[in-house]
Amino acid sequence: MRFMIIVKASADSEAGIMPPESLFAEMAAYHEQLAKAGVLLDASGLQPTSKGWRIRYADGKRQVIDGPFSESKELVAGYTIIQVRSRDEALEWSRRFPAPHGKDVEAEIEVRPLYELEDFDQSPAIERFRAMGVGSEQKQ
Template structure:
């Protein structure tokens, strides 16, 4: 089972303020533990939305919208992707996630399970996706 731990953005992350060393150290320790346990798949921070864009599909048209985006609480500052044997194991790991904006700073992470190809009914399209994946899409 794969889960994405989503770190919500803050005014500081959107301003491009880099984390200070104590927070970087806490995040490094946490991610080292994930790696040692064999559950870490990927993790990274995202640059501010001012450096990004969105593509909107509406009324049959495609529109490109440059950042920044104003709703900070809806933006993502970073993520960690883990693979565990159960939802409970993922929950235990996420309880240990360091305060993403530092101790004493209000923050929120969201955790969402990823769909696996086996969650979908068999079809030619699903087989095409399975052929594209490195691990067979399990």
């Protein structure tokens, strides 16, 4: 089972303010533990929304909306993707995730399972994804 640990943005992360070295060290130690356990698939921080854009779909048209976006508490600042055997194992790993904006800063992470191709009915479109090698668990 794959899970995404989603780090919510803060005003500082949206301003492009880098966390202190001590937080980088704590995050590195945590991710090294994930890697040693063989459950780490990917992890990265995201640049501020001021450097990104959204595509809005309405009335059969697409509209590009440049960042920045408001409501930083609803934005994503980074993620970690893990592959574990169960929801309980994912919960245990997520409980150990370092405070994402520092020990004394109120923050929140969100953890959600990723869909696997096996979750969908078989169809030609699903087989096309399978042929690309995406959307499916890697064997541990």
